[in-house]
Amino acid sequence: MSGNVHFSSRKEIARRLGLYILLITLAVVLLAPGQSTGVYDRAMHGRLSDLNLAVSHRVGPVEKQSAQAVTEAASIPAGRKAKSSNLRVKTGYHAIIKQAGRQHGVETALIQAIIMAESSYNPRAVSKRGAAGLMQLMPATADSMGVKDRFDPVHNIDGGVRYFKRMLVRFDGDTRLALAAYNAGARKVRQYNGIPPFKATRSYIARVFQYYERYKDLASSNSSDRV
Numbered sequence: 493m494s495g496n497v498h499f500s501s502r503k504e505i506a507r508r509l510g511l512y513i514l515l516i517t518l519a520v521v522l523l524a525p526g527q528s529t530g531v532y533d534r535a536m537h538g539r540l541s542d543l544n545l546a547v548s549h550r551v552g553p554v555e556k557q558s559a560q561a562v563t564e565a566a567s568i569p570a571g572r573k574a575k576s577s578n579l580r581v582k583t584g585y586h587a588i589i590k591q592a593g594r595q596h597g598v599e600t601a602l603i604q605a606i607i608m609a610e611s612s613y614n615p616r617a618v619s620k621r622g623a624a625g626l627m628q629l630m631p632a633t634a635d636s637m638g639v640k641d642r643f644d645p646v647h648n649i650d651g652g653v654r655y656f657k658r659m660l661v662r663f664d665g666d667t668r669l670a671l672a673a674y675n676a677g678a679r680k681v682r683q684y685n686g687i688p689p690f691k692a693t694r695s696y697i698a699r700v701f702q703y704y705e706r707y708k709d710l711a712s713s714n715s716s717d718r719v
Contacts, residue, residue: 585613585626588646592653598660601711602667603653605703606674609696610652615645627652671697 581589581604589607593600610628611617618624622631625648634642639651656674663669663681672680672687675696680688687694 581613585645585649588649592650595650596653596657598653598657601707602700602704603649603656604707605700606652606656606671607649608703608707609699615643615648624648625652629655668697671700 585607589603590600592598593603607613607626610623611626613626615626617626617628619628623629624634624642626645627648629637629639629642629648629651631642633655634640634651637651637654639647641647642651656670659670659673659678660667662678663673668687669681672693676688676690676693680690680693687697
């Protein structure tokens with residue numbers, strides 16, 4: 493009897509989680525930049541936080557991570573959410589990205605999203621930790637990928653995509669885990685048996701997925717324009 497009650501609770505939480513994911517998706521797609529209000533953002537984040545708390549008490553690690561990721565995606569202020577007008581890829585980089593994607597089996601829109609989250613397409617970007625270039629390669633990562641010049645867009649993108657593909661293979665094609673490994677390191681993902689509980693890493697994953705959806709929309713729109 494108690495097993496049936498527990499199962500029903502899990503189903504109800506899953507149903508509610510799916511509903512909130514749908515609401516967030518609709519809000520991101522339908523609200524033009526600048527239309528989202530602070531009141532709406534706070535209300536939605538509060539509801540999602542309550543849901544995340546319920547999930548943490550009642551279900552396993554996979555459901556917890558899903559609820560947490562959704563909560564963090566919704567918590568990104570409206571001003572920081574991706575605007576299509578800010579996502580245009582420089583013509584010179586587009587061909588490099590497509591080539592690397594075809595060669596290593598990674599979707600073009602996903603590569604574009606990672607670069608946007610990592611460097612905002614600044615080939616000279618350097619982080620406080622020493623990551624450099626469009627895909628923010630650390631020195632050790634660049635060495636392991638055979639990248640001699642991290643500031644060279646061709647070498648940086650090729651090395652970054654190859655490294656991300658390695659993470660995808662290592663984590664059985666799970667994009668979220670691969671992104672976590674790209675951001676925080678594969679060792680941390682294994683240590684926590686999932687996405688590490690780092691705010692920066694969870695925010696990074698949420699941003700990449702936001703950019704990813706927008707880049708897919710842009711690609712679809714551009715294809716329609718050419719028909």
